Amino acid sequence: MSDEYAGILCVGDPHLCSRVPGFRKDDYPRVALAKLRWCLEHARAERLLPVLLGDLFHYPRDNANWLMVELMGLLEGEILTVVGNHDCNANALDADDTLSVLLAAGRLRTLHGSTWLGQMNGVPVAIGGTNWGRALPESFDRPAMDDPRFVLWVAHHDVRFPGYEESARIGCREIPGIDLLVNGHVHRQLEDVICGTTTWCNPGNISRVNRGDATLRHVPGVLRIDVSEAGWTRQRALVPHEPFEQVFHPEIQGDSLPAGDSLFIRGLASLQRFKTTGGEGLREFLEQNLHQFTNERVRNEIAQLAEEVLTDAEPA
Numbered sequence: 001m002s003d004e005y006a007g008i009l010c011v012g013d014p015h016l017c018s019r020v021p022g023f024r025k026d027d028y029p030r031v032a033l034a035k036l037r038w039c040l041e042h043a044r045a046e047r048l049l050p051v052l053l054g055d056l057f058h059y060p061r062d063n064a065n066w067l068m069v070e071l072m073g074l075l076e077g078e079i080l081t082v083v084g085n086h087d088c089n090a091n092a093l094d095a096d097d098t099l100s101v102l103l104a105a106g107r108l109r110t111l112h113g114s115t116w117l118g119q120m121n122g123v124p125v126a127i128g129g130t131n132w133g134r135a136l137p138e139s140f141d142r143p144a145m146d147d148p149r150f151v152l153w154v155a156h157h158d159v160r161f162p163g164y165e166e167s168a169r170i171g172c173r174e175i176p177g178i179d180l181l182v183n184g185h186v187h188r189q190l191e192d193v194i195c196g197t198t199t200w201c202n203p204g205n206i207s208r209v210n211r212g213d214a215t216l217r218h219v220p221g222v223l224r225i226d227v228s229e230a231g232w233t234r235q236r237a238l239v240p241h242e243p244f245e246q247v248f249h250p251e252i253q254g255d256s257l258p259a260g261d262s263l264f265i266r267g268l269a270s271l272q273r274f275k276t277t278g279g280e281g282l283r284e285f286l287e288q289n290l291h292q293f294t295n296e297r298v299r300n301e302i303a304q305l306a307e308e309v310l311t312d313a314e315p316a
Contacts, residue, residue: 004047005047005048005049005119005120005121006046006047006048006120006121006226006227007046007047007048007049007120007224007225007226007227007232008048008049008051008120008127008152008224008225008227009039009042009043009046009048009049009050009051009222009223009224009225010051010053010154010182010203010222010223010224010225011036011039011051011052011053011206011222012053012184012187012203012204012205012206012222012223013053013054013055013084013086013184013185013187013205013206013207014032014035014036014052014055014056014057014205014206014207015032015055015056015057015058015086015205015207015209016029016032016033016036016057016058016063016067016071016207017029017032017057017058017059017067018063018066018067021058021209022209022210022211022248023210023248023249024208024209024247024248024249025247025249026242026246026247028207029064029067031207031242031247032206032207033067033071033074035206035207035220035239035240035241036071036074036206037074038239038240039206039239040074040075040076040079042222042237044077046224049078049080049116049118049120050078050079050080051079051080051081051111051127051129051152051154051182052079052080052081052082052108052184053082053084053155053156053182053183053184053185053205054081054082054083054084054085054086054087054131054156054184055085055086055087055156055185055205056081056084056087056099056102056108057086057087057098057099058086058209059086059098060087060088060089060097060098060099061089061097061098062098063098068098068101071102072105072107075102075107075108078109079107079108079109080108080109080110080116080127080129080154081108081109081110081111081129082110082111082112082129082130082131082154082155082156082184083099083110083112083131083132083156084131084132084156084184084185085132085133085156085185087099087132091133092131092133093131110129110131111127111128111129111130111154112129112130112131112134115127115128115145116128117145117146117148120150120227121227121228121229122229123149123150123227123228123229124146124147124148124149124150125148125149125150125151125152125227126140126142126145126148126150126151126152127151127153127154128140128151128152128153128178129153129154129155130153130154130155130156130157131156132156132157132185136153136155136157136170136175136181137175137178138175139175139176139177139178140153140175140176140177140178141177142177150179150180150231150232151178151179151180152178152179152180152181152182153175153178153180153181153182154181154182154183154184155181155182155183155184156183156184156185157169157170157185158170158185158186159171159172159183159185159186159200159202160172161183161186161190161191161200161202162190163190163191164186164190164202172193172195172198172200173195173198174195174196174197174198175198176196176197176198178197179197179198179199179232180198180199180201180225180232180234181198181199181200181201182201182202182203182223183200183201183202184205186204187204187205187208187209187210187214187218188204188214188215188217188218189202189203189204189218189219189221189236190202190204201234203221203222203223203236204219204221205218205220206220206221206222206239207220208220208241208244208247211248211249211251215244215248216244219238219241220238220239220241221236221237221238221239222236222237222239223235223236223237224236224237
């Protein structure tokens with residue numbers, strides 16, 4: 001089966017869930033699932049091996065049955081993945097996490113500790129991966145793996161790419177034996193980094209979850225890698241999507257609030273215009289406005305009540 005592949009399609013962080021996350025105002029669960037469907041259909045049409053870059057799910061557990069049923073129908077054929085931080089309820093994947101169901105059912109194959117070996121257009125290829133929270137390899141022993149001509153590694157880490165230095169924990173470096181390392185986790189596309197014989201790439205994700213300037217500028221896409229006797233090439237392909245303003249609620253504007261007894265009450269009323277399932281609007285509003293109360297006891301009571309309500313609204 002692997003001989004039929006022309007290359008690889010890297011799909012970044014689908015963040016599937018059955019509840020609307022963040023400040024999305026559309027039917028996010030269906031939209032995110034449709035994006036993954038497009039990616040997998042595109043891979044089949046172009047003879048590309050799909051590789052997920054982690055965070056298949058937004059919430060690690062308690063995903064609705066309808067989502068799992070439709071997802072099981074999409075995950076046909078060979079699909080590789082690494083485990084992302086959103087896939088795990090704790091520090092590592094366990095049997096209670098939704099992703100474990102798909103792995104046990106054989107719908108996905110994890111790359112962590114299990115290198116994929118095959119041919120693409122007659123060229124020997126190896127694909128390995130590292131789960132979130134695990135150390136990247138110091139090198140890759142090609143002779144021990146039948147000496148593949150092209151080696152791809154997949155990770156889900158906070159990597160120091162240009163424009164992401166403030167949050168990075170891992171620096172780019174040459175990893176002998178690895179030609180290309182493709183990273184998930186960081187949701188926006190970042191500039192490639194070349195370290196010796198290893199190229200580091202962060203193509204960004206396919207599902208815009210959080211509202212912000214970085215998301216506003218991000219265009220959902222996937223990374224296509226073509227392999228041939230002449231070598232390997234990469235290019236980013238756009239995934240069909242709607243404009244930013246059509247999928248995200250606007251930020252609260254104080255001068256447009258309806259009349260009321262106080263600015264705080266008027267602000268709470270404005271939240272009715274863009275209620276979100278996870279309560280992100282309320283969290284943001286409280287962070288910006290609790291300072292109005294000079295009485296510390298009042299501030300603490302409001303914050304505690306909000307936390308209790310929001311905790312009950314979130315999945316375990």
